[in-house]
Structures are given as structure tokens and as C-alpha cells.
Amino acid sequence: MSKGKVNVFVPSDTAARSLGSEDVALSIEKVALDLGKSVAIVRNGSRGLAWLEPLVEVEVDGKRHAYGPISKDDVEGLFAVGFLEGGKHPKGLGPTEQLSYLSNQSRLTFSRVGIIDPLSLNAYQKHGGYEGLRNALEMSCEEIVDVVTESGLRGRGGAAFPTGIKWHTVLRADGEQKYVTCNADEGDSGTFADRLIMESDPFVLIEGMTIAGLAVKATQGYIYLRTEYPLAIQVMNSAIQIAKSEGLLGDDVMGSGKTFNLEVREAAGAYICGEETSMLESLEGKRGIIRYRPPLPAIKGLFGSPTIVNNVITLATVPIILAKGAQHYKEYGSGRSRGTLTVQLAGNIKRGGLVEIGFGKTLRELLEDFGGGTATGRPIRAVQAGGPLGAYVHPSQFDAPLDYEAFAEFGAMIGHGGLVVFDDTVDMAEQARFAMEFCAVESCGKCTPCRIGAVRGVEVIDRILDGIDESGNLVLLSELCDTMIAGSLCALGGMAPFPVQSVIKHFPEDLRARK
Amino acid sequence: MNKQLSKNGQDSCIPLVREIAERHASRQGPLLPILHSVQDELGYIPNVAVPVIAEVLNLSRAEIHGVITFYHFFRDAPPGKQTLYLCRAEACQAMGARKLEEYAKEKLGVDFHETTSDGRFSLEPVYCLGNCACSPAVMIDDFVYGRVTPERFDSLIDED
Numbered sequence: 001m002s003k004g005k006v007n008v009f010v011p012s013d014t015a016a017r018s019l020g021s022e023d024v025a026l027s028i029e030k031v032a033l034d035l036g037k038s039v040a041i042v043r044n045g046s047r048g049l050a051w052l053e054p055l056v057e058v059e060v061d062g063k064r065h066a067y068g069p070i071s072k073d074d075v076e077g078l079f080a081v082g083f084l085e086g087g088k089h090p091k092g093l094g095p096t097e098q099l100s101y102l103s104n105q106s107r108l109t110f111s112r113v114g115i116i117d118p119l120s121l122n123a124y125q126k127h128g129g130y131e132g133l134r135n136a137l138e139m140s141c142e143e144i145v146d147v148v149t150e151s152g153l154r155g156r157g158g159a160a161f162p163t164g165i166k167w168h169t170v171l172r173a174d175g176e177q178k179y180v181t182c183n184a185d186e187g188d189s190g191t192f193a194d195r196l197i198m199e200s201d202p203f204v205l206i207e208g209m210t211i212a213g214l215a216v217k218a219t220q221g222y223i224y225l226r227t228e229y230p231l232a233i234q235v236m237n238s239a240i241q242i243a244k245s246e247g248l249l250g251d252d253v254m255g256s257g258k259t260f261n262l263e264v265r266e267a268a269g270a271y272i273c274g275e276e277t278s279m280l281e282s283l284e285g286k287r288g289i290i291r292y293r294p295p296l297p298a299i300k301g302l303f304g305s306p307t308i309v310n311n312v313i314t315l316a317t318v319p320i321i322l323a324k325g326a327q328h329y330k331e332y333g334s335g336r337s338r339g340t341l342t343v344q345l346a347g348n349i350k351r352g353g354l355v356e357i358g359f360g361k362t363l364r365e366l367l368e369d370f371g372g373g374t375a376t377g378r379p380i381r382a383v384q385a386g387g388p389l390g391a392y393v394h395p396s397q398f399d400a401p402l403d404y405e406a407f408a409e410f411g412a413m414i415g416h417g418g419l420v421v422f423d424d425t426v427d428m429a430e431q432a433r434f435a436m437e438f439c440a441v442e443s444c445g446k447c448t449p450c451r452i453g454a455v456r457g458v459e460v461i462d463r464i465l466d467g468i469d470e471s472g473n474l475v476l477l478s479e480l481c482d483t484m485i486a487g488s489l490c491a492l493g494g495m496a497p498f499p500v501q502s503v504i505k506h507f508p509e510d511l512r513a514r515k
Numbered sequence: 516m517n518k519q520l521s522k523n524g525q526d527s528c529i530p531l532v533r534e535i536a537e538r539h540a541s542r543q544g545p546l547l548p549i550l551h552s553v554q555d556e557l558g559y560i561p562n563v564a565v566p567v568i569a570e571v572l573n574l575s576r577a578e579i580h581g582v583i584t585f586y587h588f589f590r591d592a593p594p595g596k597q598t599l600y601l602c603r604a605e606a607c608q609a610m611g612a613r614k615l616e617e618y619a620k621e622k623l624g625v626d627f628h629e630t631t632s633d634g635r636f637s638l639e640p641v642y643c644l645g646n647c648a649c650s651p652a653v654m655i656d657d658f659v660y661g662r663v664t665p666e667r668f669d670s671l672i673d674e675d
């Protein structure tokens with residue numbers, strides 16, 4: 001941010017890039033040069049307003065003004081209307097913070113996302129970064145764990161297990177070496193919150209993991225990061241290097257004499273490795289076959305040692321809890337679902353993106369007020385909530401509040417917070433078939449109901465659609481779902497039938513012979 | 516994912532594989548980092564690499580082979596010049612990924628896990644690229660593209 005230059009922010013996360021933000025940045029640089037305008041281009045992450053990407057912002061008198069979505073062809077026009085002074089333009093959106101999509105959110109975990117240059121440690125600290133760790137260094141292990149427990153934070157990776165209780169188990173477990181592992185396998189379709197935070201605010205994850213390490217006396221951390229996220233891998237690795245060289249990781253964290261080392265480990269494209277025991281096998285260099293439980297990973301985890309396994313968002317939420325206190329975090333939310341949920345609006349949705357809000361808003365508010373309905377303008381027919389193992393939610397259920405317990409009540413789940421929207425042209429039989437197909441492709445093979453059942457599921461649905469003994473095969477499909485749910489070792493085989501059952505229940509008209 | 520080896524050139528990669536394996540051997544859980552490194556360097560993991568890695572890590576060949584085959588990302592044959600990953604997952608389906616998949620296969624004249632006859636593209640399925648709010652998504656090597664219509668697909672593969 002040099003003097004006399006106007007700061008222009010051009011997002012650099014995967015979504016913005018996928019829509020041309022690299023070209024936009026180059027074009028702004030070139031046109032500015034041609035016109036003799038003095039601009040400093042800052043590559044921020046992304047605000048998560050995917051539908052407005054590339055979302056260019058200009059800082060005028062300390063206030064950021066948004067323009068979007070901007071293509072490289074818009075750039076000359078932007079200069080022509082004087083966007084560097086906040087000039088009016090058809091794609092001008094006004095002050096960024098006043099965009100209702102943003103101002104109606106409660107950004108806690110994502111408070112810096114899209115605002116700062118992801119690899120600027122200086123910007124991170126200016127915006128409250130490392131306050132949490134600084135506080136944690138003044139506390140005992142038990143005190144840190146207590147604050148996390150008191151905050152009500154539950155795992156954001158899917159199972160919603162109370163984080164503080166998990167940490168307490170690891171702290172109490174015997175072991176010379178303990179580990180903190182971050183599950184960054186983000187395999188659920190419709191989810192990108194982990195990617196967004198790793199690409200836009202990587203230090204918050206580093207800080208969260210360091211606090212976790214202090215809390216349970218673990219000196220080594222691993223981030224198991226999906227290979228499908230090359231940019232996130234690159235940004236995380238760079239941030240770790242910076243944190244090391246600045247004494248924020250290593251043998252003397254912030255001059256405290258405490259050790260915490262951190263490494264990214266690249267996954268290799270197996271969905272099942274997002275399940276925590278499979279992830280640990282994979283980190284050990286093995287096939288990602290599910291482990292029997294007990295023992296819990298908290299007691300015998302990585303290389304047989306007590307291990308924290310937490311999702312990216314869970315760990316990235318820890319710094320603000322330690323910085324602002326358990327009470328502050330807990331004030332958000334409803335019922336037993338405390339704090340904020342990062343909803344990801346995806347698929348056929350007009351305004352897709354990341355929405356961080358306190359638990360308790362209804363699905364309808366998310367889909368309509370934030371999402372604006374479908375991208376195609378047609379009615380919404382179904383929403384898959386909670387990833388590929390989650391039920392298809394019917395419009396009659398859209399008044400359900402987003403809260404772990406409320407969702408469980410009608411057989412749905414919030415999971416990692418993904419909402420995948422489909423319009424009325426969707427063929428729900430194809431969706432049911434895909435759920436089984438996906439399970440067959442990704443099964444680790446350890447148990448029969450999942451390995452064989454999923455393949456049979458695809459065949460049975462095909463027979464129904466082909467008109468072969470329709471009613472008999474529908475009964476068979478239901479029984480098969482029951483068998484998989486009852487007899488599978490882990491949630492892949494145990495939950496893949498949920499989307500299928502939801503189709504049987506809410507969209508039976510699609511599960512019929514064709515022609 | 517750049518350099519490629521012909522079949523009879525395979526043996527020439529052994530020193531490199533050994534060097535990679537030895538470089539990572541002292542790390543905890545070194546096998547995945549080794550396999551990634553080998554694939555980054557050679558574009559795939561040639562069969563001749565298996566006994567070398569097994570020897571360095573003091574594991575059986577069957578164990579190494581088992582790991583390579585378990586993970587979708589590792590390949591034991593050379594890919595095309597570029598790898599095209601087509602997202603098949605739900606958020607992309609909701610925006611036309613099934614049609615795009617049909618179109619891509621037809622256009623390239625290949626099925627998944629195959630390489631075009633001119634050797635330019637290998638086509639791979641992928642289940643989510645984290646670009647689900649800008650679907651359908653496609654990744655070419657390391658770069659993700661969003662809202663890929665058949666027309667945009669054409670322009671992507673006709674580029675460069």
C-alpha cells in the first residue's frame with residue numbers, strides 16, 4: 001500500500017481465477033500504465049461472493065468500493081468512468097461492506113477473508129491475527145481446552161462432535177508424542193469453505209493448529225490437503241514457510257520456548273480418506289482403509305499416538321474464540337448449535353457463495369434471501385444438504401432452521417454446510433443412482449454391504465428405470481438401503497443410502513420405468 | 516506432469532526414483548510424498564519404480580503396489596500432454612455436468628482414463644474441485660475453470 005497509489009483489490013482464489021481474475025489483474029495493470037495512473041494491485045483472497053467474481057474493489061478514502069463481476073473487457077470502461085475515485089459504472093456495487101449479502105452475515109471465522117492479502121503476515125496481524133495464540137500462551141493446557149469447550153464449538157467436518165471434549169481426551173491420553181491433524185480433504189460436493197479459507201487466510205489455520213498443539217502438548221501438526229486443490233496447497237505451504245521464518249512455528253513459538261511444527265501432506269484423490277481413521281492410515285503412507293473403533297484416534301491415532309483430528313473450519317475458528325472469549329462466540333447460534341455455520345450455496349443458485357451466519361436461520365432464508373433462487377430462474381425442486389451422503393431436501397421442508405438437531409429430526413444433516421440446489425429439470429432417479437455409483441467408486445472395500453451393496457444399488461435402479469419388475473425392484477432397493485445402513489462399518493456405506501431414501505420418499509414419481 | 520518416458524526408457528528413471536525415495540525416507544509416513552514426487556517428475560509412476568521404492572523403504576512390492584492402486588490420483592501409465600479433470604459431482608450436475616461430460620468425451624473421442632490419439636489430453640473424472648458455486652468446473656493440469664459450457668470447453672481445449 002504505497003503512498004499516492006490507489007489500492008485496487010483483485011481476488012486470487014480458485015473461484016475468481018476460474019472466472020478470469022488473472023486476466024483482469026493483468027489488464028488493470030496494463031491500462032493503468034497506458035493512462036499513467038498510479039495503482040497498487042493487491043491480490044486478496046476472495047470475499048466468497050462467488051456470483052460477483054471477479055469482484056474488483058477500489059479503496060477510496062479508506063473505504064472499499066466494489067465492482068463486479070468484472071471481465072478483462074470491462075477494464076477500460078472502468079478507468080473511463082474514473083473507478084479509481086469510486087466513479088459510477090453499470091457494474092458498480094457501492095461500498096463493499098454495505099452489500100447486503102455481506103452485511104447480513106456474521107463473519108467470525110471468515111472475518112479477514114477477502115479483505116487481506118493472504119500471504120501478508122503484517123495484514124493478518126493488523127486485523128487481529130495472533131491475538132488468540134498470544135492469549136493461549138498465557139494459559140495452561142486445561143484452561144485452553146476449557147475455553148474451547150465453553151464456546152460450544154462442534155466439529156464442522158460433518159459429525160458435529162464437541163471440539164473441547166475431543167481435545168480433553170487427547171490432553172489426558174498418555175503419550176510422549178502427540179499430533180494435531182487437520183482434515184483438509186473437503187470431499188463433499190457443494191463445499192468449498194475449507195478451500196476458501198486456506199486460499200484467503202492461511203495464517204488463521206496455522207494459528208488455530210498451533211493453539212491446538214499447545215492445548216494438548218502436541219509438537220507436530222499435519223494438514224491433509226486434497227490434491228484437487230493445487231492452489232490451496234501452494235498458499236498453505238508458502239504461509240507455513242513465512243510463519244516458520246517469523247518464529248511463529250518451530251522450536252520457539254513466539255519466543256515462548258514451546259515447539260510446534262507443521263507440514264502439508266497432499267492427499268491422492270480418494271473420498272474415503274476424509275473419514276478420520278482412513279485419513280490417518282493415508283498419512284502413515286498406507287491404503288486408506290477404515291480402522292475399527294475403538295480405539296479412538298484421540299487415544300491411539302497417528303502412528304499409534306494420541307491425535308486431534310479436526311476439520312479446517314473447526315481449527316480456523318479456534319483463534320477468534322481464544323481472542324474474544326468463549327462467551328462472545330457462544331452468543332451466536334441456536335439451541336445446542338452454538339456459534340456460526342459456514343453455509344456454502346452451490347449448484348443451480350443465482351447468488352452462490354459463502355454465507356457465515358449464526359445457526360438458526362431457515363433453509364428458505366438462505367436459498368431465497370441470500371441465494372436469490374436458482375440460476376436458471378426455474379423453481380427449486382430439491383436441495384442436497386450436507387454432501388453426497390446427505391438427503392435431498394424437499395421444498396416442503398425449507399422452513400427448517402439450520403441447526404444440527406433440527407436437521408437430524410427430519411433425517412437430513414448439515415454436515416460441512418454445503419447446500420446444492422437443483423431446479424425442476426432435475427431427474428431425481430439419476431441423483432439416486434449417482435449416490436450409489438459414487439459409493440461404489442469410493443468404497444474402501446472393507447465391508448460387503450458397502451462394497452457390493454452400492455454396485456447392486458446401481459443395478460437395481462437401472463432395472464426399475466428399464467421397467468423390469470418395477471415394484472419388486474423398488475422393494476429390493478429399500479431393503480438394500482436398510483442393509484447398507486445397518487451393516488456398514490463407516491458412514492460412507494452407512495449413509496450413502498440417505499439420498500436414495502429421500503428420493504424414494506419425496507420424489508417417488510421419478511423412480512419409475514421410462515418410456 | 517510434464518516429462519514422459521517410453522517403455523524402454525523406463526529403466527533410465529531408476530536413479531531419479533531412488534534419489535526421490537531416499538530424500539523422503541527419513542520423514543514420517545514417507546510413501547505418499549514419494550509417490551507424489553515421482554508422479555510430479557515423470558507424469559506417472561512407472562512399474563520399475565515399485566521395487567526401488569520398496570527397497571528404500573524396506574516394504575514389500577505388494578504393499579507399494581497396493582497403495583498406488585488404492586488412490587485414484589496415481590497412474591501407472593504416461594498421461595497425455597495435459598490432463599483434463601472433469602467434475603462429475605452433484606453441484607456440477609445441477610448445472611449441466613452430465614451433458615458436458617457427454618460432449619467432452621465425444622469431442623475428444625475418448626472415455627475417462629484414456630488419452631486422445633494425438634496425445635494432447637488425458638481425460639479424468641474428478642469428484643469436486645471446490646468450485647461448486649461456479650459450476651460446472653473443469654481443471655486442466657493445475658488450473659480450474661468455472662461455468663464451463665460446451666462452447667467454453669471448446670475454447671479451452673483450442674487454446675494454446
Ligand SMILES: Cc1cc2nc3c(=O)[nH]c(=O)nc-3n(C[C@H](O)[C@H](O)[C@H](O)COP(=O)(O)O)c2cc1C
Nearest residue numbers: 155156157183185186187274275276310311314491
Ligand atoms: C466418508 C467420509 C468422508 C469424510 N470426509 C471429510 C472431509 O473431507 N473433511 C472433514 O473435515 N471431515 C470429513 N469426514 C468426517 C471425519 O471423519 C471427522 O469426523 C472430522 O474430520 C472430525 O473433525 P471435526 O470434529 O472438526 O469435524 C468424513 C467422514 C466420512 C465418513
Ligand code: SF4
Nearest residue numbers: 444446447450490493
Ligand atoms: S462402509 Fe464402505 S468405505 Fe466404510 S469401511 Fe465399509 S467398505 Fe469401507
Ligand code: FES
Nearest residue numbers: 602607644646647
Ligand atoms: S461439485 Fe464440481 S466443483 Fe464441486
